[in-house]
Amino acid sequence: MPEILEIEFYRRLALGAIGRRIREVDAPDAWYLKGGISRRIVTDALVGNEFVAARRIGKLLLLDVDEAGGGSSAATLGLRFGMTGVLEIDDAVAVERLEYASARRDAAWYRFAVGFDDGGWLRVRDPRRLGAVELDPSEGRLGPDAFALTAAQLRRALDGSGAPLKARLMDQQRVAGLGNLLTDEILWRSGLDPARPAGSLDDRERRRLLRRLRQTLDELLARGGSHRGDLQAARQRGAYCPRDGTPLERRTIGGRTTYSCPVHQH
DNA sequence: ATTGTGGCCTGCCCGC
DNA sequence: TGCGGGCAGGCCACAA
Secondary structure, eight states: OOOHHHHHHHHHHHGGGBTOBEEEEEOOOGGGBOSSOOHHHHHHHHTTEEEEEEEEETTEEEEEEEETTOOSOOEEEEEEOTTTOEEEETTEESOSOOTTSOOOOOGGGEEEEEEETTSOEEEEEOTTOOOEEEESOOGGGSOOBGGGOOHHHHHHHHTTOOSBHHHHHHOTTTSBSOOHHHHHHHHHHHTOOTTSBGGGOOHHHHHHHHHHHHHHHHHHHHHTSGGGSTTGGGOSTTOBOTTTOOBOEEEEETTEEEEEOTTTOO
């Protein structure tokens, strides 16, 4: 599923949509439009304008819209990809293989599209319809982006909380961008039990967590995605810890299926 | 406020 | 071969 790494790939792909005059909007799935907007409202906000920037906060992709030829930022198109959403631009795909999602390009799965004067298209393909299109999404509701997370911000996200460590890390209002696979991988690499109360980490453990978090994001970005983790291959029933060979534990933590090693994660 | 739970959505995979 | 049930998880509404 798309987590922060995949959305970063989407953002880089979306740079190719900047500066092209928008001719039309195709929003065949009204359900996909969120925040009280309609086809008409999105069309009015985009047509005749152009994208001027592609930003990302956590898993939220933000495309700033402006009048073609300059002016002040008129609106921001927000794209969320849920679990199976894929971004395409001019038939190029940012991520070839999306975990848990089909690679087929069924016409019925195209939920939203922006057509440019030059004949090209920006498209969102999402079989499961868990993604969303918004206008001017409230960016303030998201916590600091995981790529830029500081020690103080991590401390603030965890301290004083009795919730499971994993749940806090996945809370997008505390830290933006981490999903289920990445969080399992980070905690596995950190040697920390996902069920530990978030506030129970001492300074040393929190430093280690931040170091592993950064390392994991950098490494898996270079490898090509959140499904390229060392734990990932073993993320199935009856599998063993790739580090020490112990049978992995499978639990539900924070409402999500969680794999962890009962020996080296404390 | 914090934390937990259920539901949304639908393709896919397994077992019968 | 077809079919039903379980599963996947990002996000949000809701409850305690």
